[in-house]
Amino acid sequence: MNFFQxxxxxxxxxxxxxxxxxxLYSPSKNFKFKLQKDFKKAxxxxxxxxxxNKPSILFTxxxxxxxxxSGEVSFxxxxxxxxxxxxxxxxxxxxxxxxxxxxxxQVLGRLSSLPSLNKKLEVFxxxxxxxxxxxxxxxxxxxxxxxxxxxxxxLLDKKNRELQKFRETEIIIPSWKCPxxxxxxxxxxxxxxxxxxxKSPSRKQxxxxxxxxxxxxxxxxxxxxxxxxxxxxxxxxxxVVCIDGLPVAPQSKLAKLQQVLEKKIYETSKIKINExxxxxxxxxxxxxxxxxxxxxxxxxxxxxxxxxxNYFPFDKKHTLLVNHFEDIELFHxxxxxxxxxxxxxxxxxxxxxxxxxxxxxxxxxxxxxGENFGVYFNNxxxxxxxxxxxxxxxxxxxxxxxxxxxxxxxxxxxxQLWGGETWKKIVKFQHxxxxxxxxxxxxxxxxxxxxxxxxxxxxxxxNVAVWDIATGILLRTFPFDSTNLAKPSxxxxxxxxxxxxxxxxxxxxxSHDDKYLAxxxxxxxxxxxxxxxxxxxLLNKTSIKVPNIKAFxxxxxxxxxxxxTPELAQIPARVTIMKIPSREIIRTKNLFxxxxxKLVWQNAGKFLLVQVDLQKAKKQTGINFELFRMTEKNVPIxxxxxxxxxxxxxxxxxxxxxxxxxxxxxxxxxxANFYEMVDFxxxxxxxxxxxxxxxxxxxxxxxxxxxxxPTGRFAVLAAVGGxxxxxxxxxxxxxxxxxxxxxxxxxxxxxxxxxxxxSSVSFWSNPTDNGYQIWTFQGTHLLKQPINQFxxxxxxxxxxxxxxxxxxxxxxxxxxxxxxxxxxIDTAISNRATKDxxxxxxxxxxxxxxxxxxxxxxxxxxxxxxxxxxxxxxGEEEIEEIDxxxxxxxEEIEEIxxxxxxxxxx
Numbered sequence: 044m045n046f047f048q049x050x051x052x053x054x055x056x057x058x059x060x061x062x063x064x065x066x067l068y069s070p071s072k073n074f075k076f077k078l079q080k081d082f083k084k085a086x087x088x089x090x091x092x093x094x095x096n097k098p099s100i101l102f103t104x105x106x107x108x109x110x111x112x113s114g115e116v117s118f119x120x121x122x123x124x125x126x127x128x129x130x131x132x133x134x135x136x137x138x139x140x141x142x143x144x145x146x147x148x149q150v151l152g153r154l155s156s157l158p159s160l161n162k163k164l165e166v167f168x169x170x171x172x173x174x175x176x177x178x179x180x181x182x183x184x185x186x187x188x189x190x191x192x193x194x195x196x197x198l199l200d201k202k203n204r205e206l207q208k209f210r211e212t213e214i215i216i217p218s219w220k221c222p223x224x225x226x227x228x229x230x231x232x233x234x235x236x237x238x239x240x241x242k243s244p245s246r247k248q249x250x251x252x253x254x255x256x257x258x259x260x261x262x263x264x265x266x267x268x269x270x271x272x273x274x275x276x277x278x279x280x281x282x283v284v285c286i287d288g289l290p291v292a293p294q295s296k297l298a299k300l301q302q303v304l305e306k307k308i309y310e311t312s313k314i315k316i317n318e319x320x321x322x323x324x325x326x327x328x329x330x331x332x333x334x335x336x337x338x339x340x341x342x343x344x345x346x347x348x349x350x351x352x353n354y355f356p357f358d359k360k361h362t363l364l365v366n367h368f369e370d371i372e373l374f375h376x377x378x379x380x381x382x383x384x385x386x387x388x389x390x391x392x393x394x395x396x397x398x399x400x401x402x403x404x405x406x407x408x409x410x411x412x413g414e415n416f417g418v419y420f421n422n423x424x425x426x427x428x429x430x431x432x433x434x435x436x437x438x439x440x441x442x443x444x445x446x447x448x449x450x451x452x453x454x455x456x457x458x459q460l461w462g463g464e465t466w467k468k469i470v471k472f473q474h475x476x477x478x479x480x481x482x483x484x485x486x487x488x489x490x491x492x493x494x495x496x497x498x499x500x501x502x503x504x505x506n507v508a509v510w511d512i513a514t515g516i517l518l519r520t521f522p523f524d525s526t527n528l529a530k531p532s533x534x535x536x537x538x539x540x541x542x543x544x545x546x547x548x549x550x551x552x553x554s555h556d557d558k559y560l561a562x563x564x565x566x567x568x569x570x571x572x573x574x575x576x577x578x579x580x581l582l583n584k585t586s587i588k589v590p591n592i593k594a595f596x597x598x599x600x601x602x603x604x605x606x607x608t609p610e611l612a613q614i615p616a617r618v619t620i621m622k623i624p625s626r627e628i629i630r631t632k633n634l635f636x637x638x639x640x641k642l643v644w645q646n647a648g649k650f651l652l653v654q655v656d657l658q659k660a661k662k663q664t665g666i667n668f669e670l671f672r673m674t675e676k677n678v679p680i681x682x683x684x685x686x687x688x689x690x691x692x693x694x695x696x697x698x699x700x701x702x703x704x705x706x707x708x709x710x711x712x713x714x715a716n717f718y719e720m721v722d723f724x725x726x727x728x729x730x731x732x733x734x735x736x737x738x739x740x741x742x743x744x745x746x747x748x749x750x751x752x753p754t755g756r757f758a759v760l761a762a763v764g765g766x767x768x769x770x771x772x773x774x775x776x777x778x779x780x781x782x783x784x785x786x787x788x789x790x791x792x793x794x795x796x797x798x799x800x801x802s803s804v805s806f807w808s809n810p811t812d813n814g815y816q817i818w819t820f821q822g823t824h825l826l827k828q829p830i831n832q833f834x835x836x837x838x839x840x841x842x843x844x845x846x847x848x849x850x851x852x853x854x855x856x857x858x859x860x861x862x863x864x865x866x867x868i869d870t871a872i873s874n875r876a877t878k879d880x881x882x883x884x885x886x887x888x889x890x891x892x893x894x895x896x897x898x899x900x901x902x903x904x905x906x907x908x909x910x911x912x913x914x915x916x917x918g919e920e921e922i923e924e925i926d927x928x929x930x931x932x933x934e935e936i937e938e939i940x941x942x943x944x945x946x947x948x949x
Contacts, residue, residue, distance in 0.1 A: 050093045052320050052338045056172050085164040086132040087120030092173040093319055099192040106188050133169040141182045141190055147175040191225050281503050282345045283368035287334045288361050294329040312351035313585055342522050351584035393463025395448040406794045407839040409441055413832040424825040431466050440835055444486045446842040453477055458491055470515040474508050481549040483557040490551055519579035554597050563592055571595055582624055600648030607640045618653050630678040632669055645696040649674050663687050675723050681734045695749040702774050704749050716740045739777045752797035757820045761791050771822030781822030787812055795841040806832045
């Protein structure tokens with residue numbers, strides 16, 4: 044496909060903009076003049092345009108009234124003023140000469156400068172595209188005599204090019220005849236000229252001032268021009284779509300058909316198509332062929348366009364079929380002969396929740412240390428039982444699925460999932476270079492991401508892939524948007540030692556039931572794209588328009604989206620809550636003087652806390668908590684205003700509870716505040732703050748993180764990454780059961796039952812003192828395990844309970860009866876452990892006595908040899924054994940015994 048055979052589109056203009064130095068001819072490279080210090084700057088605009096559906100260049104003929112270069116063919120331009128850029132000068136001169144406004148010129152780039160020796164000017168050519176209907180009758184008659192255009196294909200045709208001397212010099216340059224109407228008006232001698240890298244010709248050659256190009260090919264080397272202008276480009280056309288099913292119309296109705304098409308596209312997809320981005324080919328009789336090519340801004344917009352317009356009823360007789368341009372070639376390469384697929388033999392999978400059948404009801408964890416990965420059963424204060432261990436099981440890290448069914452390992456080739464009683468490979472996903480993964484809440488789907496794009500089977504080079512876990516089928520791929528790169532201080536950045544970049548993760552966020560997958564598109568034209576599983580089509584075929592969106596989150600219990608947008612001009616910042624799929628807005632809250640917002644959902648979806656950072660007077664900052672009651676009618680909002688100057692280090696909801704903890708920093712002090720949401724029905728007439736009750740406020744030393752037990756009530760406040768203080772709190776009784784220290788602690792992990800908690804120091808965060816410690820929920824220390832190069836420990840999640848709330852309530856009510864059974868089991872385990880220890884000691888003692896007996900026997904056998912060594916003396920001096928009894932006071936106890944009444948009477 045020749046670059047200049049079709050009209051300029053946004054795609055070709057972008058390519059020119061990115062490659063201006065390489066694609067467009069730069070005259071100054073062909074001259075060896077040395078610029079002088081007194082040379083001044085000048086700028087010209089090389090105006091590209093589309094004329095009669097052909098890429099063209101606009102020229103002017105300077106007015107005969109001008110002192111310099113009067114009557115010459117030229118580009119608009121002039122000297123660069125002080126404090127003016129070259130581009131600004133070119134646009135200014137263009138507007139002055141041919142009356143085209145600056146806003147209608149798209150600057151594509153600047154070429155290397157060219158000297159004008161007689162005027163001592165350094166001339167800078169600026170390439171620009173006229174986003175404007177060219178009117179050759181509209182110009183400044185004081186500076187320009189006329190305006191005309193020439194098609195690029197005519198300029199590049201060798202037949203239209205000749206050679207001639209440049210003015211009175213011996214330099215040979217190429218020239219082109221102007222259009223016929225210009226020649227008739229100004230004479231046949233008026234020509235376009237371009238500097239060439241030709242050397243001065245010989246005397247024989249110089250006799251003929253003008254010759255045909257073909258006769259001088261040996262003298263003049265145009266290979267550089269031909270190579271640049273006739274270059275075959277291998278473009279990525281994934282943002283170009285093909286629309287089939289359009290009505291066939293004559294060329295006279297082409298413009299009308301295109302207008303109707305653009306209108307219907309905008310009404311359906313809300314995507315505005317520029318006129319030059321649509322190409323409808325014509326047949327030999329001048330009629331359209333029933334299809335068109337449309338160039339979109341990017342791959343994502345092309346994908347959204349297809350989702351919105353495919354199978355769209357254009358009219359009663361025509362239905363549109365839309366595909367990616369690259370898919371056409373892909374389909375063409377498919378074999379026409381049907382080949383029946385080979386069906387793999389069915390292999391029954393192992394029970395993926397077999398670990399829940401453990402007789403002792405123990406939980407598992409996976410641990411990485413050095414290059415070894417192991418899965419263990421927890422044994423409270425005893426060493427864990429190893430289930431399976433593999434070296435280099437994963438090349439990076441491992442990750443459990445949300446319900447614990449799968450263990451994911453990452454490799455250079457992709458991701459593998461393991462599970463079952465024998466830990467067989469369940470399924471694999473081919474995604475080379477994968478670095479991050481994200482499971483859907485119910486383990487139906489998997490999202491994978493790589494920094495480098497990969498050519499997937501769907502035919503596109505993308506970074507993100509969505510997979511069906513049960514079948515291993517690739518559902519859809521997406522490109523990576525650089526706006527998802529995280530700032531260094533962003534709390535959403537990935538915590539991993541493996542990444543050279545930090546990004547917002549997860550890029551896509553799942554609804555609670557795996558039905559929807561959403562992604563934010565940031566920027567002034569921002570939106571939220573919601574995709575419906577398993578088809579992965581765009582919901583309602585359009586994205587939700589949210590200009591300047593900053594963040595969004597799903598409700599953990601319902602298909603409800605929450606998002607916020609910043610202040611812009613006179614429009615306040617706003618928090619919005621929207622139902623999906625109806626897109627009904629159920630609550631909004633306008634906010635003023637906002638610096639930032641954070642959306643924090645309670646895990647049951649009962650409350651939404653919005654932390655609002657505010658800019659107050661005198662450069663002071665403040666923080667408000669906007670608390671949305673999602674289960675109440677009309678979603679009432681409680682406002683909790685914190686003291687001016689306070690900094691929120693952490694805020695966390697109690698799982699399935701009404702309480703939340705806030706860690707505040709007030710100067711050097713750190714305060715831990717325990718809050719409770721009061722039943723709204725009991726306080727309908729009370730002031731707002733009373734609906735959020737402060738239960739307790741205590742000053743802490745250095746804690747900076749909050750870790751709730753999965754079952755609620757109990758929490759650990761920890762100083763992560765520093766002194767390692769651990770505080771074990773009961774939010775029901777508002778007491779701290781105990782405190783401890785684990786220096787340099789990097790991770791806190793609760794087990795799924797909320798009974799045990801592990802603190803650890805990872806090699807990834809600190810190269811020394813690596814290992815983990817196990818504690819009870821009350822802070823009782825159970826086990827300490829120093830491990831060299833300990834890196835990661837993750838409890839295996841449990842699936843959601845199958846018991847109803849009533850059944851769970853009945854169990855809690857009769858917990859004492861069950862406790863007796865559990866105590867017997869614990870005693871049996873303890874006795875078995877004691878018995879095992881006694882047997883171990885007896886075995887060691889027996890081994891020791893046997894060893895002594897063998898040594899004594901060997902000693903007696905060597906008696907004769909020893910006698911020879913001592914000069915023939917047989918035997919040894921008699922050894923007298925003396926037994927001495929030593930008494931030692933072990934413990935003294937003083938006890939006062941009172942006499943009974945009868946002794947007192949005696």
